[in-house]
Amino acid sequence: MKLLNRLYLKPNELLPSYLHRLANGNGYRNIQTLMKLLGEELVNTRVPSKRLFFGDFDTEKLASLVNQPHQQIESRQLIKHGATRFSYMEQNFLAKAFDFTYLKVCPHCYSEVSTFNFLNSLKMKSCCTKHRCSLLSINPDNGKKLSWSTHHLKTELPEWVKDIPAREITEQEFLLNQHIEHLWEQQPSSIYPVLNNLNLSELIDVCSFLSHFHLRAFPTHQDSDTPFLIAHDYLCDWPNKFYELLDYFQKHPMRMKGLTGIRNCYRDLYDDLCSIENSQSDGYRLLKKAFDQFIQSHFSNGNFNSKITLIDSDILSSRAFVNQTQAMAVLDIPVSKFKVLLRESFLKPKTVLKNGDAMYARTDINTLKTRLERCLSLEGAAKLLDLSQYRLRLLINGGIIKPLLKPTKANRDWLIEKEELESFVKRLVSCAQLKVTKSNKHQVKQFQFFGVDFLELVKQMLGGQIAYTYNPLKRSPMAFKQFIPVRSMREQPDPEWLSPAEACTFLEVNKNVVYELLKKDFIKGKKKSVKRTARPVLHIHKSSAIEFKNAYQLRHQIHEPERYTVVHGKSVDGFMINLYQRI
């Protein structure tokens, strides 16, 4: 037996549409009647639509009825692929993204071609961009959903169109539908650049995934007629909006039993991303890549260990947040040192997990590591500057050099950044006023003899009150000894005091005599600070020198020896020299 009207399959036409057309073309009221002709014993009036899509009926008999090769009929059925997918046109579609039971149809397209577009079974397809109209899914006469068993669809559709007010199609809805249509028709589309060259099944993967987990996070949108449209927003603001979603689940974990970790926050999302069935989809690869990047750069709600196998090890090893153990490993320091760094506020946790574990930003750890690597102990810093530790401490206590860490009651460590020392040396270089030349070489004074304490000396050097030379040393470019204070040989004469040298001249005696005179109390002296040396220098009170000079004469000062007598001397009292007085 053959059907009277043996229609040909139209391009891209699937079996339910073909059967519907055959039933209409041969005067049957609906598919059910035709199915009976195929030997299907339907016990009720419902069309087993899913069976029709998947060719789960006697397709050989259908081929015979329409007098067409069975192979051609078979090519228009969907092939089950794994538990969750089916293949068609060399693509693996996610079955749950399709509605095989109910019908959506563009009345205008249908009136033009009399076929039902498989694309309209896609749940996220909501409008026809060619005719800029919503897809019809409800029978306006009774308010019920259109199904494959709805009667007289062909004749009723044109009538319904007249009565149905046009629903406004939003821009996002139009673009998403247009992109779907372009992919289905294998036309280039640049609506979502982030999708690159994903095919339709892969786009469906991405949109289903995003809308599903968006609804899970924000279920208030669940009543929406077009829940899939939210995917448009995600694709237009990729990956930022996806990151926001992941951040939401970071703050509102999917699993409440655990305390921390990827698995806790993203359990179902993570399982879906990593499932074997989805692993072949470039759409899921796109999602996984963004997920990995989020984990790498934003995820702070969990510790990581070797148990995580589904996240690339490179991602984990370069993630943005680390716990204390990992931070210590990066810094290569023991717990005690880590605690010191925390106590001294070198490091602060970015977040604290529910179980009390602190998480640190990797950037903070790396920055600190770099700082610590350039730090020296007090001993090392003193060695670098070629100063004693005592003098370096003077500079630190005087605020000239600022250490990173200073010993306290709870800490015995010094940490001085090399950068800080370099800055100190640079300041000295920039303030140096002179170069050592032949003319001023004799004026150069070692700082230890400069007459002020070391801290004051350096302060005055940096403040410009004391001139100093810069004599670069290639072998020790940080040594303080490169900077040599210079001072004038002349000092303002003091009317009241004589230096020992001045006293020698004034009294016309050898300096040993001056000290002997002081010792024997012939002249008065006192130790006084001078600019030329750090140590106080003995000074002679000028008036006492004058008194001595008036009272006593030296041998070479007298011209009439007979009128003078020796009052002190080796022969008299063992004094160093002979002192004379007029008789």
Next chain:
DNA sequence: TGTGCGCTAATTCTACGCAC
């Protein structure tokens, strides 16, 4: 006899538990 549809079993999906 054909049809509509309430009801429910079967199936699929989703979210979660648990052992390791």
Next chain:
DNA sequence: GTGCGTAGAATTAGCGCACA
């Protein structure tokens, strides 16, 4: 954290009764 298992929800398919 992983992988397996499963309870229960959601959806689909099919039974069978009522009615024209």
